[in-house]
Amino acid sequence: MSEPLVRVEHLTRVFTSGFISGFQIKAVDDVSFNIREGEIISLVGESGSGKTTIGRIILRLLPPTSGRILFKGEDIMKFNKKQLKSYYKQVQAVFQDPFASFNPVYPVDRAFDMIFDSFFPDLSHGEREELIAKALEDVGLNPDEVLGKYPHQFSGGQLQRILIARALLVEPSLLVADEAVSMLDASTRIDVLNLLGDVRDRLGTSVLFVTHDLALGYYISDTTLIMYRGRLVEFGDTERVFKNPLHPYTRMLLESVPDLNVKWEFKGEIRPEAEERSVYEIGGCNYAPRCPFATEKCWKVRPQVVEVEKNHWVACHLHGGE
């Protein structure tokens, strides 16, 4: 098998919060996975599960506490300035709030300047405009209706398309989309999701699609990663994970998300004895405080990730996670 585009190896990130007490949170705890070329991979988990932290480490906006990210086999933390620039030409990002990415006092075209200044400084004004026009057409926008206009003249979905167009100017190998459709209304959301799929099909771009919404992950991705409190609990081929969910957390999620328009919220109960044991002190399974199947072993022994069928991994003692 060819080398993956990205290898996430034993990634861990600890944050110290609390000014004096220095309470530590393992936002990401020994997470490993690969992103193949041209693959759409969704990273799914409820708020606070560590998704954005993983995305930020991949984007080199944050260093890991331990573990590493290999891009085409190279450790991204070891990149020198030149390699880092080349990395950012290959790895682009789109975030949750499209309005926050534009300066309201300038026409939206200004958002493209940063890319040109960094990567194509020698292009003439006319050449820049030509490339912008093509990029806008590629994401289904009419350049005449976009250029020279101001952010407030667009909807969130249109602005997100413009940002995707900007990211695509450099023809990246990887697009990190962190909750990129979460703020859009349902119909625009599907349009932008389809656009991501189209970008992958046309350009072969891999997409790391970060979402709290299981149904969106199912809709768009080839591979699904389910995170719970910093750890990967189940992952693999999207079809396998959804057709044969094995981890109690994944099962609970699937039961509580009946359709695409419903935002998932935790509906289970935290058992009283669990409340007393902070999940961050647990040596065993992070899900034990919520899990109806938890045994004493679950509290003490961390379940290892096991391949239960081809391209389907689970970390749970019920499924051989010794």
Ligand SMILES: Nc1ncnc2c1ncn2[C@@H]1O[C@H](COP(=O)(O)OP(=O)(O)O)[C@@H](O)[C@H]1O
């Ligand atoms: N800069 C930070 N300082 C302290 N804690 C942080 C910081 N960033 C994230 N965290 C904590 O790390 C955990 C994971 O956060 P995050 O990666 O943003 O999760 P998600 O994107 O899944 O909602 C949360 O408990 C969050 O409060």
Ligand code: SF4
């Ligand atoms: S390891 Fe134990 S607590 Fe964790 S999900 Fe499996 S059964 Fe539940």
Ligand SMILES: [Mg+2]
């Ligand atoms: Mg997040």
